[in-house]
Amino acid sequence: MALIFKIAWRNLLRHKGKSIIIGVILFLAAFIMTLGSGIISGMDRGLELNIVNGFLGDIVIISKKEKSDNILFKMYGESIETITKYKDAKKILQSQEYIKDFIPVGKNMAMVLNEDEGDPGFAMTLGVDFEAYRKFFPDSFTMVEGSYPGKNEQGVIIPMKAREDLYDFINAWFLPEKGDIVEKNLTADAKENLKDLNIKRTAVFMGMSEGNYTSDIRLGVKGIMKFRALNTMWGHFSIMDIESYRKCLGYFSASDLSLEVSGDKKELLAMDDSNLDSMFGKGEFFVRDRGSSDISGISFKSRKGRETVGDIDYEAGIYNLIFIKLKKGEALDRSVGRLNEVLSKTELDMRAITWKKASGAIGSMAVIIKGALFTFVIFLFFVAVIIIVNTLSMAAIERTSEIGMMRAVGARKGFISGMFIGETAILSGLFGGAGIVFGIAVVNIIPLLHITSANDLVQLLYGGDVFKPYLSAGDTLVAVVQLVIVTFVTVVYPVRVAMGITPLDAISRE
Amino acid sequence: MNIIEIRELKKNYPLGTTTVHALRGIDMNIIEGDFLSIVGPSGSGKTTLLNIIGCIDSASEGSVKIGGVEITSLNDIEVTDMRLNRIGFIFQTFNLIPVLNVVENVEFPLLLMKKFTKAEVRKRADKLIDEVGLTDHAHHRPAELSGGQRQRVAIARALVTNPDIVLADEPTANLDSVTGGQILELMKEMNRIEKTTFIFSTHDENVLRYARDILKIRDGVLVKE
Structure with missing residues (x-):
């Protein structure tokens, strides 16, 4: 050699x-x-x-009814299936030693209505518990105008990107309820039209789903945010409180579920389909199809969301996704496999996918x-x-x-x-x-x-x-x-x- | 005792649509320790005969035994080992490894044998280099040597493994007459000292006086004197 x-x-x-x-x-x-x-x-x-650290977590739980794993950027109009038994899922997730943390969210498209009689704009919306969301993604975005909503506060925070897009679509420049124009954040076009800028401090969102039971809801703009990275991508997502989101999408909200139902109404709800004709016979009720997962199908014009919500069990309502973060060192695919095995043994209509699958387009x-x-x-x-x-x-x-x-x-x-x-x-x-x-x-x-x-x-x-x-x-x-x-x-x-x-x-x- | 026994040796080369019969049936024995010259004109078949004896070329027909071993049926590794262990070569154009110096060139076959320690290899090489008179040039590369000196290195390298046979194909062809004479004297001296069989080919009648035995070949057959 x-x-x-x-x-x-x-x-x-x-x-x-x-x-x-x-x-x-x-x-x-x-x-x-x-x-x-x-x-x-x-x-x-x-x-x-x-x-993982800024938007989805390591694993995303979606409904088993969801046809595609790609839930981040779906085609316009295609809604994400609902998760209805979050509280049961929560118990299971808490018992998995490889899971560090998790958070349930709503995620769908919404129209942003043009109050000046024009075409609406569009926005991706996330419905979250503001406090829990900030804790879950502490460094993912910064507030550039206004402030981050407090505990149980209702409202929306709009990313800079979404504000700029909405300005192009509906010619409205959204500002926080408590805040002035920050000139450096204006687009070139907005700067040119500064004197005639159509300032809006509230936005009317109308959920978009395949069912015909969404509502429009007016929300105060609490702040303007900027994502730390990939802002032009994440910047499409306006974040609103979960209760407003549910109302916007026409889902069961937690407050709906907390309502006391009187005895005769309970009777009525307990009736099966064969007795519905008798209701019409008395001419007492109007019943409409609201899909399988909601009861708040009443349409309202620019219903004003409450500023704060009291002691409501948010987790009882509807969500679309659960974001999960794994403990350090846990293998992604193995954890997804283990979680799916656990979920498959329950009645829950859910399955787990990796962030890679969930972020399909990206x-x-x-x-x-x-x-x-x-x-x-x-x-x-x-x-x-x-x-x-x-x-x-x-x-x-x-x-x-x-x-x-x-x-x-x-x-x-x-x-x-x-x-x-x-x-x-x-x-x-x-x-x-x-x-x-x-x-x-x-x-x-x-x-x-x-x-x-x-x-x-x-x-x-x-x-x-x-x-x-x-x-x-x-x-x-x-x-x-x-x-x-x-x-x-x-x-x-x-x-x-x-x-x-x-x-x-x-x-x-x- | 015969070191080489050849029977009915034939060698045919295809050349286009025809066949060249380089050797047409050679029968010969070469005794151990001989100093034999094969002579003949260009194209007579002497180089082909040497190449077959040296396991460099293969026979078309016939039998060639070296030290009792039939070489025509050996595989590539066996033939290579035969060349390494029993045959030494001295080529016309002093083929040395250009990147190795004199002593390393002489050591080369010994190192391939993997039988000896480094010290033994060096001792054997130094002895041979001394015998061919190149001690002062032991660390020179081939490019720094004259033609005669290179041929001396080739002789030392051919002998360093103590082979049964040393084959030299026109070893003086590229040398002037004085140097050629010195090389042949050296080969004869080494034949005397090492008792090694030397077979060399030439078409130069002047070098025949150095040979103990002479075989003449013409048109692929041996010619009796």
């Missing part, structure tokens, strides 16, 4: 030009591969951090960007491999006399192949290794430069608002393994050429 490496090393020095060409290609390929891997890992990590874009990067890296490697294979094969043919003579004096084919593998391994180790080390250095230096972007697509590439490539020990190991694979792939054909050289070839050449 020492002899093989001695000859290999001296051959590399003897053919400095070729060695440097191959070495530089290996260096660049290893560097780009390492940097690309760092960008992809950083993107993965950033997306995970932003989505996940798909991320996969496309990752795929493009990966393809680029593979293409580079392909080109590098072809150049190296060609150079090494030519070197083998040029050294026919030397190789043939070695074979003549007793070197086996294994010695010849070892010599070529040794030469390539030395080049890979030195130049490829340097490429990996340089790649690691660059990956670690880039975050210090604090490169930011406000562009949505670039933020997806960054995995957040700051470009933070990241290399784990595993990624570095993969880079080394890839380099080893490339070394062996590039050497296979030249070794075959060299092993095919016989002493007779050497003599014939002379």
